[in-house]
Amino acid sequence: MIQEEQKNEHREWTELNMGPQHPSTHGVLRLKVKLDGETVKEVEPIIGYLHRNAEKICELDYYCDSLIYFDRMDYVAAMNMEVGYLEAAEKLLNIPPPERAQWIRVIMAELGRIAAHLVWAGAFGLDLGMLSPFFYCFVQREKILRIFTEICGSRQETNYMSIGGVYQDINENIIYMIEEFTKEFPDKLEEIFNAFVKNDIFMSRNKGIGILEPDVAIQYAVTGPMLRASGIEYDVRKAEPYLVYDKLNFDIPVSYKKDNLARFLVRFEEMRQSVRIVKQAIKKIPDGPYFNPKAKKSLMIRLRGEGEVYARTESPKGEFGVYLVGDGGVKPYRVRVRSPSLRNLSVIRHLGKDVLIADLIAISGTIDLVFGEVDR
Amino acid sequence: MVEVLEETTGKDGRKVLKVAKENLLALLSDLKDNGFTHLSLITGIDRKSKLEVVYHLHNLTKNEYVVVKTETLDERVPSATGLFKSADWDEREQYDLMGIVFEGHPNLKRLFLPDSWVGHPLRKNYDLSKVQYINMDENGDDYATFDPGDGW
Numbered sequence: 001m002i003q004e005e006q007k008n009e010h011r012e013w014t015e016l017n018m019g020p021q022h023p024s025t026h027g028v029l030r031l032k033v034k035l036d037g038e039t040v041k042e043v044e045p046i047i048g049y050l051h052r053n054a055e056k057i058c059e060l061d062y063y064c065d066s067l068i069y070f071d072r073m074d075y076v077a078a079m080n081m082e083v084g085y086l087e088a089a090e091k092l093l094n095i096p097p098p099e100r101a102q103w104i105r106v107i108m109a110e111l112g113r114i115a116a117h118l119v120w121a122g123a124f125g126l127d128l129g130m131l132s133p134f135f136y137c138f139v140q141r142e143k144i145l146r147i148f149t150e151i152c153g154s155r156q157e158t159n160y161m162s163i164g165g166v167y168q169d170i171n172e173n174i175i176y177m178i179e180e181f182t183k184e185f186p187d188k189l190e191e192i193f194n195a196f197v198k199n200d201i202f203m204s205r206n207k208g209i210g211i212l213e214p215d216v217a218i219q220y221a222v223t224g225p226m227l228r229a230s231g232i233e234y235d236v237r238k239a240e241p242y243l244v245y246d247k248l249n250f251d252i253p254v255s256y257k258k259d260n261l262a263r264f265l266v267r268f269e270e271m272r273q274s275v276r277i278v279k280q281a282i283k284k285i286p287d288g289p290y291f292n293p294k295a296k297k298s299l300m301i302r303l304r305g306e307g308e309v310y311a312r313t314e315s316p317k318g319e320f321g322v323y324l325v326g327d328g329g330v331k332p333y334r335v336r337v338r339s340p341s342l343r344n345l346s347v348i349r350h351l352g353k354d355v356l357i358a359d360l361i362a363i364s365g366t367i368d369l370v371f372g373e374v375d376r
Numbered sequence: 377m378v379e380v381l382e383e384t385t386g387k388d389g390r391k392v393l394k395v396a397k398e399n400l401l402a403l404l405s406d407l408k409d410n411g412f413t414h415l416s417l418i419t420g421i422d423r424k425s426k427l428e429v430v431y432h433l434h435n436l437t438k439n440e441y442v443v444v445k446t447e448t449l450d451e452r453v454p455s456a457t458g459l460f461k462s463a464d465w466d467e468r469e470q471y472d473l474m475g476i477v478f479e480g481h482p483n484l485k486r487l488f489l490p491d492s493w494v495g496h497p498l499r500k501n502y503d504l505s506k507v508q509y510i511n512m513d514e515n516g517d518d519y520a521t522f523d524p525g526d527g528w
Contacts, residue, residue, distance in 0.1 A: 311388065
């Protein structure tokens with residue numbers, strides 16, 4: 001036994017370079033992999049290919065202008081990024097949004113979460129060689145994007161919210177569209193779900209692969225569905241409720257299996273819960289102004305903020321935090337973004353040890369990477 | 377017991393502990409023993425005359441939050457990688473963009489920018505007018521240069 005181990009030490013490892021243009025890396029992730037046969041011995045992610053230094057750009061702009069850079073961080077869930085930034089900015093500038101705007105934001109954020117998870121599910125299927133679920137997912141996502149187009153004229157980079165409320169009120173037509181969507185989506189979701197779980201290859205490639213122990217997850221500051229799939233019931237929406245999440249009824253899905261399949265199941269259950277939230281919110285949405293008059297468009301660039309605020313929200317990827325430091329000027333002094341994907345990616349150094357190279361693709365698929373957010 | 381210079385509550389209602397640089401690691405390990413096992417974020421702030429480093433720590437079971445602040449005049453701060461694994465990439469990012477040197481970090485390289493990049497972009501005195509171009513060498517690694525070269 002000892003002899004064998006010694007032999008292994010002297011065996012030469014093959015170095016393989018995956019990415020940054022590899023289709024399974026969801027953008028521009030580059031993995032330097034050391035292989036012993038087909039077993040991964042060491043994996044080192046190299047990032048920064050999409051780095052634009054959004055933090056510096058935000059420092060050079062007015063508070064209201066920074067919003068579009070947040071849209072382009074997690075570009076598949078722009079609404080959630082906007083909610084995250086505005087939570088911090090509105091606290092710093094003392095401009096709370098009115099009640100109606102908060103409800104609208106919750107609806108948009110949850111629709112955004114469904115859209116982001118659908119993109120993830122489709123792309124994850126592609127990683128494992130399943131082509132058709134990708135189309136099922138994107139057809140459903142397109143319905144959400146049509147709602148977004150109706151609301152603000154843009155599909156992905158919505159730029160819908162603004163400091164002190166939202167840019168436009170929602171009308172009956174949009175409420176009807178959202179209601180129709182919540183009515184027909186649950187059945188379609190089960191169809192997509194079955195397309196995955198009734199596939200034996202999919203199940204055997206994910207069951208028991210990529211086990212992430214809860215204490216390791218905390219050490220690496222993993223958040224979001226990945227943390228919940230490791231058996232820790234933690235969600236910012238419940239732990240530190242923002243907007244009107246404390247007035248809504250929903251559950252936090254948790255799995256104790258800790259593997260790839262657990263992360264898959266948690267994300268699907270999250271979509272079901274999001275539908276539940278949208279259904280409640282669309283009924284409870286109150287009348288009233290959708291915009292705080294303190295933040296009129298003509299006054300927007302004169303807003304001054306002082307002090308330090310850290311606000312965190314639950315984005316589809318995990319805990320999205322924005323740390324704003326103001327010095328009393330019209331531009332922020334320092335903007336710091338806590339991107340959940342970056343921390344979730346850092347755990348691949350631990351998960352990618354002693355697994356088969358094909359499983360490494362499956363593991364990196366379950367992390368849900370969006371490189372606009374990892375590199376910023 | 378670690379000496380805390382100042383204890384305040386921030387604008388967002390979070391507890392802020394100010395601590396001298398020498399006592400930083402002792403305070404962080406104290407907090408870790410008290411359940412603050414989740415190091416959420418490390419932020420460097422350029423205050424022109426000095427650099428401020430802010431640690432956001434989180435207790436997941438009791439749902440508590442604490443912010444630890446420290447200052448440095450010589451760009452050097454002890455590294456928290458021995459206590460938290462998440463500090464690894466956070467510190468590399470702050471070294472990359474802010475130029476804070478974390479003493480004791482096992483692999484203090486730039487995280488986003490290529491190693492040959494000149495300057496730290498988030499510093500207030502960083503010259504934005506000097507354009508640096510990124511090229512690739514024969515090993516596939518990036519390097520930065522002031523010379524635009526043929527490709528541009």
